[in-house]
Amino acid sequence: MPKDVLGEFEHQVLLATLRLKDGAYSTTIVLELERVTGRDVAPAAVYIALRRLEEGGFAASSLRPPPEGGRQRRYFQVTPAGLDLMRESRRRYVALWDGVESVLEPGSP
């Protein structure tokens, strides 16, 4: 996998991490993705994606107990490189969406 291209699932994991702000670790990411997409998400896949993102420098992790107390969790944050990557991929998507609107929604202006 070239370093600057995200797979669709990794993309989703990064988005979920961003949405969860300070509360992003594997469990919450799985639950968030399931809530938004409405489909079952495998924690094993999330775990692997997170490790790859971290290896690629797009995410960083730290160990700390959750606010409600208990054992340590590995919390993830999106790094500046990760943010750059997401901006870039959004730009590409938006460019692709350009001009498609009239086909998908013929009624609107």
Next chain:
Amino acid sequence: MGDAGSPPRVAEALLRRVLPPEDRDVFPEELDELYRIRIRTRGLLRTRWWYRRQVAELLLRRLGTVARRVTTTTMEWTTDMDALRRDLAYAVRRLIRSPGFTLVAVLSLALGIGANTAMFSLVNAVLFRDLPVRDSGSLVEVYTGEDDGYAYATSSHPDYLDIRAAAVGGDGPLSNVVGSRTILARLDGDAGPELVMGELVSWDWFQELGVPMALGRSFTAEEDVTPGTHPVALLGYRTWVNDFGADPSVVGRTVRLSGRPFTVVGVVGEGWNGSLPVVVSQIYAPLAMTNAFMEGGIDQLSRRGSRSMFLKGRLREGATPQQADAWLATFAQGLEERYPDTNTGHAMAALPSADVALHPLVDGMLTPVAGLLLAVVGLVLLIACANLASFLLARAEDRRTEIAMRLALGAGRGALVRQLLVETTLLAVVGGAAGVLLAHWTLGLVMAFQPPIPVPISIDVGLDSTVLAFTVVVSVAAGLLFGLAPALRATNPDVAPTLKLGDAARVRGRRFDLRRGLVVAQISLSFVLLVGAGLFVRSLQKARAIDPGFDTGPAALVWPMSELSGYETPRERADLALRIRDALEADPRIRAVAMADRLPLGAAVQTGAFGLPDVPPSERPSGFHDIDNARVGPGYFAAMGVEVVQGRAFTDDDLDGEPLAVVSRAFVDRFYPGQDVVGRRLDTGGGESTRIVGVAADTKVRTLGEAPRPYIYELGGEPTLGALQFVVRGEGTGDELLARTLGVIEGIDPDLVFLETKTMDAHLALLLFPPRMAAGLLTVFGALALLLAAVGIWGVVSHAVARRTREVGIRVSLGAGASQVVSLLVGSGMRLVMAGMAVGLLLAGAAAVPLARFLYGVEALDLATFVAIPVVLGAVALAAAWVPARRAAGVDPVRALRSE
């Protein structure tokens, strides 16, 4: 099942193993959280499966990652010669710095690899090595079947000429067929008369097989046409060197073979020892000279029913062995129609030469033995490897702080693993080289030992490329086998605790100790080998104790070859035999003399076909029965100590009368139970018959383990009396009797050559040779395994002593006595030994069952063996654990506590 609230236990344990160390305590918690949430929405059973699926998925993905990484690292590394050179230099320095470890490691490996190389060389030489012939892939062995259904027997000369003509002249799958037969001949060399093994071959034998001549030429077509007209011979290379001093002027000289002058026309090239891989052929002559070497002036060349030739066929380009086989089958049918008297029931068959080592029948017997021996030495190597792995683990553990430091400083795990592997592979290669030397030396010893058979034996056990390839593969496999696990383990520490706590970090937290597992494995494998050795030793004892049914006391056995010594007619030979017997019996110190062409429990199996009146016919076309037989002279039963229980034995007066026989009791029990057979006649074929005059007690005939076997003793009349061997009984040892016997015979004819001269002990030794070899080899390997296992226990206990110095110091300072400390440490070692013996008991029980067919008179699960071996193994293990443990008793508590 655990409680409903927590995830499946096995899956969770597996999950922890699969994860990298830094996530081991974190991710399972997170997954557990999800698990609890899911149970509420999806139910217990589905959630448990869901959890297991997550673990499986993670395992697969991690394996994929590791595999990819190892491949990349290996690729990078093998292309990075600088790194390799650095690693090698570092490994050499480290090995030199700990010479004790290096020596033990190299020695263990050398023993293991050496034993494997030696054994494989033997098996390779006998079973795997192709004859050094041109294009061996297109050769087939051609056999004539027996009429009792056995497919792979020898062929007759007339049949051979017909097959050859059809092959050469036709367009079948074979382009040529060449033939040979083995002979015994008397060679009057520079060093006096000598009995030699030789081969009679078709004139184009050497050309077709692509065997070069060292000197002179091989035979010409003209020399192999008219019987008896071209007395020409080739010398085997060794005979040329040993008996003729490698004299190049030997070509053109005349040598006397079996009393007839032969002109030497050449010397066969050095690489060729004859067509059998084991027996050395010393001279060669054309097939047309066959009758010059045959007894009694019988014409072997023209008798279609006399089958004793080995044939090899050359496949035409594109033809397959199966086509040759089918072609021969058809051809044999044609021969049956043309020559029903001699060829009915004799089919023909071909097998690819590459698939035949000695002979299909012999191969079938040797293969399981070879497999057994290779399995045994394989176990020894496994034990040696386990030892080294154990040592390396100990060393790796001692280096944990260093390795953790290097990992923390950013060294790649791949680089560290690589460096450790270079070290173990270096050890394995040095051990392998030493092993090859050891094997070479051992084989030299083994080969200097001539088994108790009368023909010269040559097993070419030289280190050919197959053997070396085997050794290289074994060495590298051993290096990886005992190196990889320690290397992976050593480079996978939890870096932080090791750095923080130093040596204290490794005292706890080992769920499964690989080193201890290795000791258990070693003990159990040694147990298996020792049980095998024990069973064969017991079997040897039993075999010795079996009563063979004849007198095994001291006797001289001499077999003169008067046929080869100038006694031309059967009459002359019979007279000579009787003269020798009378001269022997005239000696007051000689008690009795027997004559026979076969002694019980000899190497040769000999049967005759007999028609038995009033007994259902056999399945042979003739209806005759194959029964073990021997031709004997008068006086045989008295001298052999075999009782004649009914009727009478033979006397001198019978010699000129009708053919007579004595049968064994087992013969009566099998064919005429409850009847009086004295006076009955047995049909011996060709309209002849023999009259039974007595019944003798049973003796063992072929093997000690057999049930009583029907046996027929025929009185050797004038035609055969001169071809029998003598068994001489009297005062003194076998060697004294032998010297006396030879002295007496020398007084009658000093020029007689002998097929064999030996004592009764040597004769019986041949029979006990296989069990004695098996017992000897297994005992050696079992002892080796025991030694290696003892070294393993010693290593584990002494490492434990070093590691637990602090603990021992505390115990001693709290008042523990020396003996308590010692028994604590010995006890921890012996627990492993007990576990190993328990596993070994099961393995040995399973392994012993297929061994049963190699054993005489011993049950596979022999109680004595299964009791004695644990005792011996336990005692040795105890000693190995006690020696290092004793050192701990001398620990000075103050120093021990200060040591960290």
